[in-house]
Amino acid sequence: MVSQLLFAIIFIGAIVFFCKNARKIYRNIRLGKSVNRTDRPFERLKLMFLVAFGQKKMFKRPLPALLHVFVYIGFCIINIEMLEIIIDGLFGTHRVFSVMGGGYNFLIYSFEILAFLVLASCVIFLIRRNVLKVKRLNQSELKNWPKTDADLILITEIALMTAFLLMNAADFKLQALQTAHYTIAGSFPISSSFVGLLPNDMDSLIFIERFSWWFHIIGVLAFLNYLPISKHLHIILAFPNTYFSNLAPKGKFENMSSVTAEVKAMLDPSLPPPSAEVSRFGVKDVQDLTWKNLLDAYTCTECGRCTAACPANITGKLLSPRKIMMDTRDRIEEIGKNIDRNKSFLDDDKALLDNYISREEIWACTSCNACVEQCPVNIDPLQIIMGLRQYVVMEESKAPTSIGAMLNNMENNGAPWKYAQADRANWTNQ
Incomplete structure (x- = not known):
C-alpha cells in the first residue's frame, strides 16, 4: 500500500504540474491577435494527418526522416505500455494486461523492437549532432541552452528505453525462476538476449526490476513536465499547429484591413471613414502578432530545415528563420513571466524588434517562402518578418534607402523602377 500511495502522489502531482504549465502556455498564445483558422475543416484534418501524423514533409531528407519515424512511432505505441504501468502502480498488480x-505477447514483442529502434535512433542523432556536427544542427543560435536541451532529450530517451529493456530482462528471468507475483507473460526478443548479464540472486533481480520500473515511470513523468520548457513541445503542438495552417497559396499576403479602409475612403469620399482607430501598424512586439504566430513559435522543433534552405542564410547574411521563431518564443516566455510576477503585463522597455530580432535580419529576407515550404510542421517565419517590416516602414519610416527608393517609385511611377510609365517601352527602340 505504501508503494501504491507513493505512486499515486507522484503521478497526480506530475499531471497537476503539467496542466499548470500547459495553462500558462495557452494563456501566452492567447495574447496574440485574433485570426480565423477554422474554415475548411476537412481540408485541415487531411493536412494534419498527412503532415503531423504521416510525417510527409520529413521525408525530403530520407535518413533523418526514417530515424525520426522510429522515435515517433515508438513514442506513440510504447505509451500503450505506460497505461499498464500506471494501472499496476495504482492497484498493486503486475502486468495486468497479460490476461x-x-x-x-505480440504487444510486448512489438514494444521491445520499437524500444530498441528508438534507442538506436537516439544514439545516431547524438552522433550526428556532436560527432559528425551536421551544419544545420550546430549553428550559432543553437549554442548554450538549445544545444543542451537537444542533448538532454536524446540522453533521457536513451536512458528510458534502456530502463524499459532492463526491466523486461529482469522480469523475464524472474518468470523463469517462477518467482511469486511475476506472472509468466510476454515475449522478449531484445531483453532476453542479455539476461545472462544479470545476477541469479532473486532479491537482486527483484531490485533491478523494481528500480528500472520506477526509473522508467518517474522518467516519463519528468519528461512530460520538461516539455513545456523544451523545444520538444512540438510532440504535442505539431497536431494543432498543422491543423490551423494557413491554407492560402504561399506568397499571398493579406492587406491590412485598416489600411485598405483608409485608402478606399481617400479614393471615394462618399465612403464612411474607418470606424476603428488602429493602435499600431505592423509588428513591434509579440502582442502584435496573431495567436497562430505564437503557436508557431512554441511548436518550432529547432531542426533548422528552414535555415538550411534560406538563400539569405546560405549567402552568409545574418538572417536565420529558425532564430526568428526561437526569438519569438523567448520573448513571449519573458512576457508570460512578467505577467506571473505582476498579475498583468508591466512595460519592460523591451520589444521583439531590436531587443531580439535585428533590423539587419528582417531586411535580409528575400520573402521566397523557402522556410515555409521546408518546415515539417508548417511554421511560417515569413509572416513575422513581414509584420516587423510593416512596423518599420509604416510607423517609423526607417526603411533602408533602397527600399525607400523602391516605395517612392511605386507611388510615383506605379513600378519599382525610376522610369515614368510613358518611358517604359523605350527599350524597344534600342
Missing part, C-alpha cells in the same frame, strides 16, 4: 494471452 490478453497471445495478444499481450
